[in-house]
Amino acid sequence: MAPQRFREQFDQIQRSMPDVPLAMGPDDSADFIYEKGVVLARDGEEARIVEDTVRTHFAETTGLVADSVRRGGAETNRSGITRIEVGDPGEGDQRGDRAVAGALRALRAVEGRAGHRLVSRNHVVHIAPVNACPGDEPVPAPLDQPPNPAAAEAAYDPDTAVGVLVIDTGLMKDHGSYPLLAHTRGDLQIKETGDDGALEQYVGHGTFIAGLLAAVAPNTDLTVRNTLNDAGAILESEFGDKLFEAVDRDGWPDIISLSAGTPNGRPDGLLGLQAFMEELRTQRTLLVAAAGNNGSATPFWPAAHATLPAWEDSVVSVGALRSDGEFGACFSNHGGWVKVYAPGERLTSSLTGFATPVPYVYRHSTYDSCRYGFTYACTCQYPRHAGQLSEEQQAGGGKPDQVMFEGFAHWSGTSFATPVVAGMIASHMVAHKETDPRAAARQLLTAHAEFAEVRGAHVPALRPPTWRPVPVVALATGT
Known part of the structure; x- marks a missing residue:
């Protein structure tokens, strides 16, 4: 089953x-x-x-x-x-x-x-990996394996750094032990481990995102807020106010990286976020938002604002490419409302910091075949593991698999393609002395975007210079 x-x-x-x-x-x-x-x-x-x-x-x-x-x-x-x-x-x-x-x-x-x-x-x-069909759960990565994307050759300069606000689950308490995050500030994850000492589900999500952003764009002033601390989920009626709180604390940043949202079956967004989205239009801030991991063409909000006429300049929606960077990842949402795709499968970043090894018990079991019908060795199937929640649902009585994290992790999702794009826009701003993040996004997508194939369509794609493609294993003919 x-x-x-x-x-x-x-x-x-x-x-x-x-x-x-x-x-x-x-x-x-x-x-x-x-x-x-x-x-x-x-x-x-x-x-x-x-x-x-x-x-x-x-x-x-x-x-x-x-x-x-x-x-x-x-x-x-x-x-x-x-x-x-x-x-x-x-x-x-x-x-x-x-x-x-x-x-x-x-x-x-x-x-x-x-x-x-x-x-x-x-x-x-909810954070995109929690949206009913998570891209996958994190997998430990060797400490001697460099992050992917690797750190760009740029120095942090507080006078020229681009301000980026990450709305997510907060930072792990020892995030500063990772050099790329030494100057990152913000909120800590409120609860990292359960009574058994194992990591709670999806903690480290905000730290992983911050690590990706800092690798692609080292010259950024990164702030991470724990707006989505509880299992990465919040009611729509509360989320708009929480977004306002986040920008009010430090002022509107150059870029907001948001790996959260929900479909709602409608073409006009979330009522509870409308006031925030209207305010965003009047600011210079650019919202870079995850397209979600349902493997669906159904709009995922607020990312889908990217193709609404009033928000075309202020929102960039981001889908995920698989590990070779040539095709869409099996889990990625897609459609005309997704503005750009970036690597989002099996990226490598800091999950827990590097101070103390900590266990993690898998929540979901992998599938026997891709749940979206793809024929490559995707995250639905590999690496194999049994999860606690899957065992509970199936009354299998089996023991879930446990791993140890010592710093780095591999993780997949549009959640992680999003900070890659946010970082590339920030890096473009620094390199070209561009002070307008919305102009930088237009310039980057117009002059530097390449193409990938997603569900038979050729779509704009951004691939960081320091990202290393990983060949995929085909399980049968096709992609």
Whole structure:
């Protein structure tokens, strides 16, 4: 029986949010995760319209009346979002929420008259490897093997360094033992290990990303915030405010590297992030965002803003290439909304720092064949290991595999292609004395982008000069 990654990740995220009942959506499949019994609307008149419409719709249905509205003031809810309770979150199971679905249906006619969206599910936003189909889990790399991409030959100069903000899971406490991260600042991971002394799931994610960025662009002022500390997951209704908090602490940076998001089945983004995205447009900051690891063409937000007319200059969406750099990685999301691809399979960076070896117990089992139908030795299958969550789901009773990390790791995902692109843009800014990150992104994509093949299409690709391609092993004819 194949591992059920979405189910495993759903259960893991639910454990990290014990007080928030969650459901899978949309209601006839499992593409995203959202809060049961709640919808979102903009503060003020639109929230009143949504509440009144839902109340009227459910007037004759016991337990499905919007009986509570929580409105945040300007200081506590900068995103301007109201949570409206539309049902009992304890009703039904985790395969959907008929109260939320009913509320969305009730607003369709009103939204048609208004000409824009009024209501939304409260989605769970997560780091890309946690999105129901993680690229893979980290694998220990030998300490005598250099990082990949290797460190570029450039010195750190605080007077000319490009400011980069990484929104992620925070830094490992001993990250400074890795020379490339010696001047990196920010928040520490709140909890690194469990009661058994083993690394928690996806800790080190922010440190790994910072290491990639510092390798590609050593002349950067890197700040890492632990906005996504709890299993890399946060509710949409909270995420917008957390993004504002992150930029308010140090000012808007040149570049934001964000390896997080969610699909929502819509072409117009996340309601809870709209205020932040509108503010981003007025700044000079460039958002470089991961396209996600669902192996899907469904837009993944906020990365998919990259091809919306209002955000074409302010957002770069990044997909992942496989280890040879010639084709798309099996797990990478794809489609016209992905602006550029970069190496994102089996990259090598610092995971834990180098002070103390620490164990890790695998959560997911590998598959017998690629779950996306690819015919090369992809991360779905190799390296082989048995995972704790997969064993629990299958009631196999087997013992999960454990490894030791001593600093470096191999890891795959659009999460890691993203800082590669962010670093290349920052490096371009330094080399060409370009002070506008958005102009730098345009210049880089216009003059220096090469091409790769992704699902039969030739797409723009950026490959760092210090990145070393790794030949892939074909399991059968094809790619």
